[in-house]
Amino acid sequence: MLDLGLGYLTLERSTPTLSPGELQRLRLATQVRSNLFGVVYVLDEPSAGLHPADTEALLRALEKLKASGNSLFVVEHEIDVIRHADWIVDVGPAAGEKGGHILYSGLPAGLKNIEASVTRRYIYESVAATQPKAREPKDWLKLEDVTRNNLVNLSAAFPLGVMTSVTGVSGSGKSSLVSQVLVELVAGQLSLKIDIAEETETDPLEQTEVVTLGGRITAGMKHVKRMVVVDQKPIGRTPRSNLATYTGLFDHVRKLFASTKAAKTKKYDAGRFSFNVAKGRCPHCEGEGFVMVELLFLPSVYTPCPTCGGTRYNPQTLAITYKDKNIAEVLGMTVDEAALFFDEDPSVSRALEIVSEVGLGYLRLGQPATELSGGEAQRIKLATELQRAQHGQTLYILDEPTTGLHPSDVERLMLQLNRLVDAGNTVILVEHDMQVIAASDWVIDIGPGAGEEGGKIVAEGTPLTIVTSKASRTAPYLKKVLITS
Numbered sequence: 001m002l003d004l005g006l007g008y009l010t011l012e013r014s015t016p017t018l019s020p021g022e023l024q025r026l027r028l029a030t031q032v033r034s035n036l037f038g039v040v041y042v043l044d045e046p047s048a049g050l051h052p053a054d055t056e057a058l059l060r061a062l063e064k065l066k067a068s069g070n071s072l073f074v075v076e077h078e079i080d081v082i083r084h085a086d087w088i089v090d091v092g093p094a095a096g097e098k099g100g101h102i103l104y105s106g107l108p109a110g111l112k113n114i115e116a117s118v119t120r121r122y123i124y125e126s127v128a129a130t131q132p133k134a135r136e137p138k139d140w141l142k143l144e145d146v147t148r149n150n151l152v153n154l155s156a157a158f159p160l161g162v163m164t165s166v167t168g169v170s171g172s173g174k175s176s177l178v179s180q181v182l183v184e185l186v187a188g189q190l191s192l193k194i195d196i197a198e199e200t201e202t203d204p205l206e207q208t209e210v211v212t213l214g215g216r217i218t219a220g221m222k223h224v225k226r227m228v229v230v231d232q233k234p235i236g237r238t239p240r241s242n243l244a245t246y247t248g249l250f251d252h253v254r255k256l257f258a259s260t261k262a263a264k265t266k267k268y269d270a271g272r273f274s275f276n277v278a279k280g281r282c283p284h285c286e287g288e289g290f291v292m293v294e295l296l297f298l299p300s301v302y303t304p305c306p307t308c309g310g311t312r313y314n315p316q317t318l319a320i321t322y323k324d325k326n327i328a329e330v331l332g333m334t335v336d337e338a339a340l341f342f343d344e345d346p347s348v349s350r351a352l353e354i355v356s357e358v359g360l361g362y363l364r365l366g367q368p369a370t371e372l373s374g375g376e377a378q379r380i381k382l383a384t385e386l387q388r389a390q391h392g393q394t395l396y397i398l399d400e401p402t403t404g405l406h407p408s409d410v411e412r413l414m415l416q417l418n419r420l421v422d423a424g425n426t427v428i429l430v431e432h433d434m435q436v437i438a439a440s441d442w443v444i445d446i447g448p449g450a451g452e453e454g455g456k457i458v459a460e461g462t463p464l465t466i467v468t469s470k471a472s473r474t475a476p477y478l479k480k481v482l483i484t485s
Contacts, residue, residue, distance in 0.1 A: 022170070032061050041065060079407065088107075122408075136161075143156045240368075273320075311328035390420070
């Protein structure tokens with residue numbers, strides 16, 4: 001457990017309070033010492049949320065399992081982990097309906113010759129970090145007396161109007177500082193309830209100190225009018241919520257259907273085309289698209305509604321078409337298909353283009369929120385925010401936004417985040433990805449270790465400044481990226 005970087009955990013720590021990465025490493029530790037052999041271990045993104053220093057410890061543990069006569073099947077995006085593989089299976093070439101094909105299965109060296117592989121470029125070519133323009137801070141958001149978990153009377157200053165990455169080994173106190181204390185203090189200053197990825201706007205308060213449990217803000221709030229926290233929590237807890245409803249696209253689509261000649265003749269309004277309203281939806285499944293079948297002595301199963309066939313709507317609603325497509329057929333389109341379909345309507349096509357730009361062009365408009373991964377949900381939230389008119393002075397906070405993302409998706413994400421900064425906003429990331437950190441304007445490195453050995457700012461400045469720090473555990477890994485780029 002010490003070798004896996006879990007030495008900071010107390011023996012009485014309850015498992016529900018552990019992060020997914022901590023819990024996975026804890027389970028891995030039990031297997032390393034089990035002396036089993038001939039076992040197939042399947043790990044889904046074991047490096048997610050890990051600092052490169054912790055990833056090295058993870059790789060040592062995996063090597064021990066392999067040396068004991070076991071097999072490891074690992075789903076992974078982290079290039080350093082992929083490079084340690086003895087065999088690579090590359091799936092693609094793209095996502096969704098454009099993927100699903102085995103592009104390569106064999107020894108690592110053979111992937112170099114597969115031109116269709118997107119992964120190949122990041123393993124065998126030197127990919128430069130997306131260096132930002134030289135952006136200078138407009139002001140500083142200053143925190144003092146921050147006390148939370150392993151942070152004790154910490155003072156921190158975040159530059160405004162630029163992109164900042166907060167780094168450090170797992171358990172060093174990054175999320176405590178940014179996702180907890182900073183969010184709570186700014187929300188208190190703006191007199192807001194903490195809404196996740198929702199627009200929260202108010203007039204800036206006068207420059208006064210608001211003291212709360214865990215710290216206080218002493219300067220910089222006059223430049224912050226809104227705060228948006230973009231995390232990986234689901235965008236909806238039921239299948240009724242989907243990409244189209246969350247982004248607001250569905251409102252425009254329903255209005256287009258209501259504006260057709262056939263709809264006007266029958267006096268159908270936009271509400272008629274919502275599967276949440278009784279007048280338009282299928283009466284049997286009530287707009288769910290499926291029904292639950294209870295089985296005696298077995299778990300209940302869900303099957304497509306026998307009345308509407310899973311379309312969610314009644315026949316009268318489905319009879320109305322827009323450009324020869326009914327509302328159910330439109331919801332069945334992917335984002336890329338819908339962008340072409342609605343190319344004559346700027347309000348809809350522009351919103352779809354933004355969703356596609358963050359790498360989600362493969363999702364269906366009506367894809368239930370319950371089927372989306374955390375990374376997909378986070379990017380939908382970001383796309384929704386990018387659609388808004390940008391007035392600047394918004395603080396965006398993202399906790400490990402690259403978790404579960406392929407390096408090509410990370411590049412797309414960075415382009416969108418830089419757009420937000422260029423519009424006069426501030427972006428603060430908790431991040432382990434060295435490419436992202438190298439592309440940031442400012443870096444705050446917390447450590448030097450985890451738990452009681454962390455909780456201190458060991459280095460801060462531009463990426464080039466951080467690499468000169470001898471106390472920073474991030475510096476050696478960041479230096480490799482800056483040299484290769």
